[in-house]
Amino acid sequence: MVSSMRRGREALCLLLSLLLLSTWEVGSGQLHYSVLEEAKHGTFVGRIAQDLGLELAEPVPRLFRRGGRSAECSIHPEVIVDRPLQVFYVDVEVKDINDNPPIFPMAVKTIRFHESRLLDSRFPLEGASDADIGVNALLSYKLSSSEFFFLDVQTNDELSQSLSLVLGKSLDREETAEVNLLLVATDGGKPELTGTLQILIQVLDVNDNEPSFAQPVYRVKLLENAPNGTLVVKLNASDADEGSNSEIVYSLSSDVYSTTQTKFKIDPSSGEIRTNAKLDYEENKSYEIQVVASDKGTPSMSGHCKISVKLVDINDNTPEIAITSLSLPIQEDAPLGTVIALITVSDRDSGTNGQVTCSLMPHVPFKLVSTFKNYYSLVLDSALDRESISDYTVVVTARDGGSPSLWATASVSAEAPKASSRAMVGAAGPESTLVDVNVYLIIAICAVSSLLVLTLLLYTALRCSAPPPEGACGPGKPTLVCSSAVGSWSYSQQRRSQRVCSGEGPPKTDLMAFSPSLPQGPGSAEERQQLSDSEHIAKVLRDLMSLSEVTEILEYFIVD
Known part of the structure; x- marks a missing residue:
């Protein structure tokens, strides 16, 4: 476009070299004219012959030739006049008009900025160009309003400027993904002409946001x-x-x-x-x-x-029943209200599903009494008649409150023996029912007592069979004497002078046990002699006390 304009100017200069008007100056055979660059074809520029002082009445037609041309805005044609031959120099200045607006290299420029870019980060921009000259080519720039960017213009010389886009506020892609700006270039002509550049800034993402849920x-x-x-x-x-x-x-x-x-x-x-x-x-x-x-x-x-x-919770657990028997078998004449068994129910479910109720099978002489939550007592509710029914099987049903309800059952077998099976122990003793365990215990006690008595009799017989140095109950110097209604026992300082004398009288239940004098051990006589009298007496007392305790225990069980 610029080259075509220049060619147009050259053609215009050729035209102006022939058409002379306007102001003129004569000096040393040189003429000076000026004309606007956009003048139309045939525009009057100046009168060369008149300005050169040539007589127009001269009969000889004088021929004018253009001697040269220049591409500059000042045209310097040479005017040659024949007859006589003369050369005149003409300077035609082509004056510029503001007929070209500023032009940017592109209409839209895209710039990518990371949102993490620091403040005052700069991005260079290429300025506009203007085909005009002089004041018409002097450009000024203005950037549209933006909270993030501003324009920085550095002037290098009269016609050279450096443009930079400067970040003035931190970017956040999540809030502003794009920024649209408009850069306007204005020349100095009258009237002013402008050119624009649309700037599209794309904010690039950085991983500065964590994932988030709609609710914590x-x-x-x-x-x-x-x-x-x-x-x-x-x-x-x-x-x-x-x-x-x-x-x-x-x-x-x-x-x-x-x-x-x-x-x-x-x-x-x-x-x-x-x-x-x-x-x-x-x-x-x-x-x-x-x-x-x-x-x-x-x-x-x-x-x-x-x-x-x-x-x-769903009702997926059946109730559980635990029964602890207390009074089995049941006596036929047991009083009403006698507790037969303790019943515990449970359910692992919760709420209504875990609420358990208990019931008995109908037509039985028993009833359930609630003692605590999920605890029941099975008690006698009516008199028993062994002649009618001797054995009872009581069925307990536990049912939860779920829907559908789940249930479980457990049974208690109760036997009712006749009341005549009771036994009396002693004329003056209290009545009690003998059970098999007590019978076995009495038999065992009797067997042990018999074995003890037999042992004592055998020991007495062996001791009495030895010939004593003094009479069976002869005089001596006893230091310890035990006596009772059935006999006496004495001890002297001589180690073999223990004597047992039986007395007369009715037998008593308090059985006296005596420490036997066993044969000497394999030890030497000196070692046996080392046992003092006091130690021997203490040993005899301990043996007597031990046997006495055993006797009292036996008497207790026999009397009971």
């Missing part, structure tokens, strides 16, 4: 019999970043208990949490699951949330 805690209720693979909740975290910085991967937190991790699983891509094992309300009533959402940025950022799972 999700509360879910789930039936305890939910099948494996049941959907618990579908999480949908969001990330304000873009690209890989916004791609999210879900996982269970490492803080989650291992038991919880075995019960639930999470899909890394979709965020779906599903059951992974059987759930049991009686084993665990609730679970807390910590979930982590991590993006794929570098470095990765993560968000967290918690899922609180509450299990809903």
Whole structure:
């Protein structure tokens, strides 16, 4: 476009070299004219012949030739006049008009800025150009209003300027992803002409946002019999970043208990949490699951949330019955209200499903009495008649309050022996019922007592068979004497002078036991002599006390 304009100027200069008008100057055979660059064809520039002082009446026609041309804005044609030959120089100045607006290299410029760029970051811009000259080519720039950028213009010389786009406020792609600016270039002509450049700034993302959930805690209720693979909740975290910085991967937190991790699983891509094992309300009533959402940025950022799972109990446990028998068998003449057994019921379910009621089979002489929550007593409600029914089988039914209700049964077998089976012990003693255990105990006691008496008799016979140095009950110097209504026992300082004398009189239940004098051991006579009299007496006393205690215990059991 500029070259075509220049060619137009050359043609105009040729035209102006022939058409002379306007102001002129004569000096040393040179003429000076000026003309506007956009003058139309045939525009009057000046009178060369008149300005050169040539007589127009001269009969000889004088021929004018253009001697040369220049591409400059000042045209210097040479005018040659024949007859006589003369050369005149003409200077025609082509004056510029503001007919060219400023032009940028492109209409739209796209610039990419990372949102993490620091303040005062600069981006160079290429300025506009103007085909005009002089004042018409002097350009000024103005940037449209923006809270993020401003324009910095550095002037190198009169016609050279450096433009820079400067970041004045931090960018945040999540708030402002693009910034549109308009740069206007204005020349110095009259009237002013302008050129524009549209600047599109794209804010590039950095991983500066962590994934976030819609709520920090999700509360879910789930039936305890939910099948494996049941959907618990579908999480949908969001990330304000873009690209890989916004791609999210879900996982269970490492803080989650291992038991919880075995019960639930999470899909890394979709965020779906599903059951992974059987759930049991009686084993665990609730679970807390910590979930982590991590993006794929570098470095990765993560968000967290918690899922609180509450299990809903269903009636899947039957009641349990525990029976403790107290008064079995039941005496035929047992009074009313006699406690036969204690019954405890339980149910692992909760709420209504765990509320248990007990009942008996009809038409039995017993009833249930509630003593405490889930505790009952089975008591006699009416008189027993062994001649009618000797054995009773009582069925206890426990039923919970679930829907549908679950129940369990247990039975108690009760025998009613005749009242005449009682036995009397002693004329003056109290009445008591002899059971097999007491009979066996008495037999054992009698056997032990008989063995003890036999041992004492054998010992006495052996001792009395030895010839004493003094009479059987001869005089001596006893230091210890035990006597009772049935006999006496004496001890002297001589080691073999123990004597047992039997007395007369009615036998008593208090049986006296005496310390026997056993034969000497294999030790030497000196060693046996070392046993002092006091030690021997103490040993005899201990033996007597031990045997006395055994006798008293035997008497206690016999009397009872």
